[in-house]
Amino acid sequence: MKINLKNRKLLIVPVAIAAVILLYFYLGNFFQTGVDYYGSFLREDRKASSTLSSVYVGKSGAGKTTLKVTRMSQADKFVEVNLDGKEKEYVLEASDDGEAIRIFDAENALIYSGNLSVESGTLTNQEGEAVSYYTYRPLDNETYNETNPDPMLLVLMANRLNERYRGNLTMLLFAGLIALSMITDMIFPNFFFRLKNLKYKGDIEIPAMYRKMQKYSWVFTPVAVIILMIMAL
Numbered sequence: 001m002k003i004n005l006k007n008r009k010l011l012i013v014p015v016a017i018a019a020v021i022l023l024y025f026y027l028g029n030f031f032q033t034g035v036d037y038y039g040s041f042l043r044e045d046r047k048a049s050s051t052l053s054s055v056y057v058g059k060s061g062a063g064k065t066t067l068k069v070t071r072m073s074q075a076d077k078f079v080e081v082n083l084d085g086k087e088k089e090y091v092l093e094a095s096d097d098g099e100a101i102r103i104f105d106a107e108n109a110l111i112y113s114g115n116l117s118v119e120s121g122t123l124t125n126q127e128g129e130a131v132s133y134y135t136y137r138p139l140d141n142e143t144y145n146e147t148n149p150d151p152m153l154l155v156l157m158a159n160r161l162n163e164r165y166r167g168n169l170t171m172l173l174f175a176g177l178i179a180l181s182m183i184t185d186m187i188f189p190n191f192f193f194r195l196k197n198l199k200y201k202g203d204i205e206i207p208a209m210y211r212k213m214q215k216y217s218w219v220f221t222p223v224a225v226i227i228l229m230i231m232a233l
Contacts, residue, residue, distance in 0.1 A: 026229065029166065029167075029233065030165065030166060030167035030172065030232070030233060031165050031166070031167065032044070032165065032166040033163055033164075033165060033166075034056055034058065034163065034164065034165075034166060035056050035067065035156075035157045035160070035162055035163055035164070036162045036164055037056075037058070037060050037065060037067065037146075037149075037153070037157070038060055038061060038138060038140065038145075038146045038149075038153075040058060040059060040060035040061065040065070041058055041164070041166050042056035042057060042058035042060070042065060042066075042067055043056065043057060043058055043166060044056055045057050052070060052071050053068060053069060053070040053071065054068070054069045054160070055067070055068045056068075056157075060083070060146055061146045062083040062084055062146040062147045063083060063084025063085075064082075064083075064084050064085075065081070065082065065083055065084070066080075066081070066082040067079070067080070067081055067082075067157060068080040068082075069157065069158045072091075074096070075093075075094035075095065075096060075098050076091070076092065076093050076094060077091075077092040077094075077158045078090075078091055078092075079091075079092055079154055079157075079158050081149060081154075083146070083147055086147075088105075088106065088148070088149075089105070089106045090103055090104065090105055090106070090111075090151075090154055091103070091104045092154065092155065092158050094116075098116065098118075098159075099115050099116055099117060100115055101113070101114055101115065101116055101155055103151045103154060103155070111151050112126075112151030112152065112154075112155070114126075114128070114152075114155075115130075116133075116155060116159070117130070118161075121133060121134055123136065123152055123155060123156070125152060133152075133156055133161055133162070136152065136156070138150035138152065138153040139152075166233060167232050167233050168231075168232045168233075169232075171228055171231060171232035172228075172229065172232045174228060175225050175228035175229050175232065178221060178224065178225050178228070179221075179222075179225045182217070182218065182221040182222070182225070185214065185217070185218070186218060189211075189214060190206065193206055193210060
């Protein structure tokens with residue numbers, strides 16, 4: 001496998017153009033907003049959403065999942081959860097300041113009563129204890145699970161308090177650093193070798209094995225970056 005070092009810049013140009021085009025579409029998908037449903041990402045369906053309702057769609061452990069939150073009044077909301085064709089409906093009542101919250105199921109049974117404090121980032125659980133909704137993990141037991149969601153999770157989703165981006169930003173940055181190092185190596189093929197040998201002054205003969213491994217890295221590094229970017233979604 002031979003890559004002419006003199007033509008490396010010409011090689012970078014078409015690769016860079018293709019990468020920019022793909023990156024544009026990738027980032028649009030990466031930064032999709034949505035809510036977290038038991039570890040699964042439900043993206044916001046902007047076409048189905050309106051000024052009065054927000055619709056989130058995706059797949060969870062319960063199958064195809066759709067969440068629709070409709071504003072009934074200034075504070076009250078109607079929540080519909082469709083889990084693989086099975087519909088569940090809830091009414092979320094809130095005080096004027098939005099802090100005191102009650103949830104009723106389709107049979108008008110009270111399934112949750114608590115307080116939400118956006119200022120302190122807390123929500124009271126079934127025992128009346130205030131827990132941080134930033135780190136809260138929904139109940140996953142015989143009573144509440146993916147097929148019968150935790151009422152506290154409904155509160156968070158209805159108030160857009162567990163919204164997140166689809167992608168993992170940390171993993172994307174890691175992939176970006178690897179890609180940047182590869183591009184730097186292609187443009188300045190002696191840079192990293194010189195960096196490792198700063199104690200030596202003057203011209204340094206670069207081993208043939210280093211050049212050989214460098215060329216292989218230009219082929220396999222993009223593959224590793226693509227895999228990381230896919231994993232980041």
